[in-house]
Amino acid sequence: MYQLPTELWLRVAHFIPDVDLYRLASVNRLFSEIVIERRYRDLILDDDEPQALIQKLKKLSDDPNVAARVRSLAIHPRAVRSACLRSRKRKSRKNNSVIPAKNQHWPGFFRLVYQPPNPLTFVLNTVSSLRTFRVPMEEDVELCDQILEVFAQLPSVQEFSVEWKLATEVEASFCVPLLRAIFQSLQANNLRTIRLELMLDHLCELVSSVTGLDHLEELWLHFACVEDDSERDLRRLADFINTLAPTLKSLSLSSIGHLNFSWLYSNLTYLPHLTDLSLLLPCDPCHITDPTGFNQFLRTHRDILRLHFSPQYCCYLSAQSAHIGSQSQAASHLPPRQWLEMAFADVSFRNLGVLELGLNILGSGGKRVMLPIPRVASAAKDVSRLSVVGCFGSLEDLREVLQPFQISDHSRSSPPRTLVLEVHVLNVELLDLLAEHLPGMETLDLTYRWVDQSGGISGDLFIQQMKHRKYDKWKLSNLILHCSRRNDDARWPCQQAICRNVPGLRGRRA
Template identity: 25%
Template sequence: MSLPQDIWLHIASFIPPLQLEDLYSVNHILFNLAMDQRYQQISLSYLTRKTVRIMERIRDPVIAERVRILYLHPHFVKEVLQKDSSPSNSTILSRLGDFAYHIRDQRLFGRYRSRSPLFRFKTFDEFSLFMANTLSSLPNLVDLHVAWSGLPTIADSPVPIISSAFGPNLRRLWLELSLEKLGLMLPKFSCLPDLEELDLFLRIDHELDPKHYDNILIRFARIVNSLHRTLRKFAIQLWEPIDLSPFFSSLRRLRGLETISLSIPVGNPHLGDPDAVTDFLNLHSASLRSLTIRASELGEWGLTGTSHLSNWFQTTFTPVRLLRLTSLEISLKLIPLESAMICIHKFAGTLRSLVLTGRHLTFHDVETVTSAFPSCRRRLESVRLGSVTLNPQLFDMLAEKLPLLNKLELSVREVVPCEGDYPLYYKNGLDRHDQDESQLVSFYYRPPRRKSESIAHADEVL
């Protein structure tokens, strides 16, 4: 069919991605869309035959220009190093083994197939050169995810491979690595002049001198400072509590920074000196539009409860002034609501969007949150809460307290006909408990009240 290209593109927008890949033979437009879908996002983790085939394919310039997102987990480096350090294949036993595989493959496939793609490369240097040449030939790569952790025995071997994917077109970089490995990567960041999003997930592999870590953090802060023209989003998450005070204290104002995400370890010292974090946030009071805060308990250190975290939270965020903040997201899984209310009260005057998730919020909790927005500062347009117990009085309160609301998302745990009713559950025989349907029927079909009708101003309720 001779249809204009925009019509084919519109048709393709309704086709699921996996089915779109099967339509590559229809015409050249769907062929290009299918190829983009197949190669726009690739992952390189373990050295399988499929991985080698993918690397060979993306060496083709026509395929390479389609790659936009790359997930790189350098476990394969360890495989190659182990093969490289293994005894020579010239022994009689190894030759007999190769001969046995050769006979087997001839019977199964009619031709010789190597036991492993590792045997394509005689040395690690040969493999490293192959990988570096492959990844450096991706001209349109804009999003790179690197998870280099749990591999302390491979030293700095992956650095040439990982850094070969760095290029001037890269806009987002997500790194999961230890502070020691971050130090090895620092000289390679000069290849990222226009980075817009930087996500860090840091951990510690070895117990080294704290001054060594401080030196790495200060040097990394200088690199971040060099991105002051382009960096829009910065996120940091820690596997265990690490004193990041040298890093925050060394940062200058990043003029374009609009979004910050902080994941705070529950244990001491959390993110370090509260004053350093406070100064960093206040330094961006004029540009910051979105702030995400959550607590993490991923490591084995500092599982001391949330009392110390509450004190750190209050000391850090009470002096913060963010004049143009419009979006606030806080996970309440490990952060007490009382601590979160410090930020809500501080930024209520400018907020347009609020997200509070991670724990069950009672009717009183929701009332406390909405009361932080007095009539003179009722500007909230989007709210996401959860989980909650749904009842008509909750809708009434939200409609009355937040009259400008046009999007409401609720994660509902249970539904009751009236505030104060207890949810009724019965055992369904599968070790699960379901709520009594009579309560749901009473909620949905009870006669509407005047206040309940006021929730009609919401465009979307989930």
């Protein structure tokens, strides 16, 4: 092997696939260290086979050097519980007695043994486990004790994530206490990132006991709810986020289910270090009945640098238009136009550099969620990069979104230099609109499905029409064209046709 600087080998190893890199572990100490680092830096507990789970834990408990390499920890509670059920079932063949949990972070009733009632007196033992009386103990808590013991020996975990979708009550009776015990076993002071995907009530139960997150910088929460009445849970969630205010830099919230987010926004406080905000929640009069708290939250965080705003479709009220009158609204909901004025009054993101807008439109027949999008665009002052996620089915929708960025607007000092966009149809009218509204745009990343018209694939008409177009005032200098369909033959000739008519693209037809 050639004698190359260590730094160079480290750079080379970064691009080597896992399978090939693991074969190099015996070459020298450097590659051995790299292999250990890559193999154990991300610890994922998603095995529902007890023996596989035990093998993972054994390596970490036997070698402190390996345990120190773990940087990211991901838990799949459903898989862990399944492994515990299998382990308990195999043990019960030999011994049918229930062994209580030993770790101190378990709730008290997990550390007590269920005593069946005396067949003569039918009286329950006074120290019987409350949980094992109501829900028989079917899981092997000894295996979980091993997990907790190992987690307490992981000194370098900086990222913690949980993925647990559509939990049942039977699962929750075991998994929620387990997750709380895991959180308390970890050295929370080292955590920088937390990602949680749970039911809302389980999420609130989990975070209510979390302390010591003194250096947390990134929080990603995706929650689901099956009940409309979740005021208490949303208030608890806001309280948890508020405790992270001294250090939190990035916040992402997304949800599934019909909720009134007024309770969440009205209880959120100022996050002084927040620079990256993602709101993937329903945003309309039905799901934020009182927009006062929402407005206050946006105004107090006007210095954020990156914003991802994607109002989600929950029900038909999510897709209403600002032109709908009050007569079509429920008596308890504000008219859309009045609601917009209250929600976005005096909202201005003065330092925003990157804006990503989500339309929640997956195709030409997708659900249209446009109500708050133009108002958010109007609040962005000097965005250098604008990305619109969701496929535009009409030019009118696109015009409505781009109107606030038009260079003729004297309140805007500079238009976006980069635009990332997806449309249903690529045609000359689309290019006319982009050149008119964003003449100063330098980079266009455009994805289309059809050419000329819906269902069109040849592009002949588009190429013919482009011969009569000239965009001499368009400053576009970089064009990235994609087709969302497979086996597209029109992309290359269409890109050539566009390049011939834009001064900055001439000579860049590759």
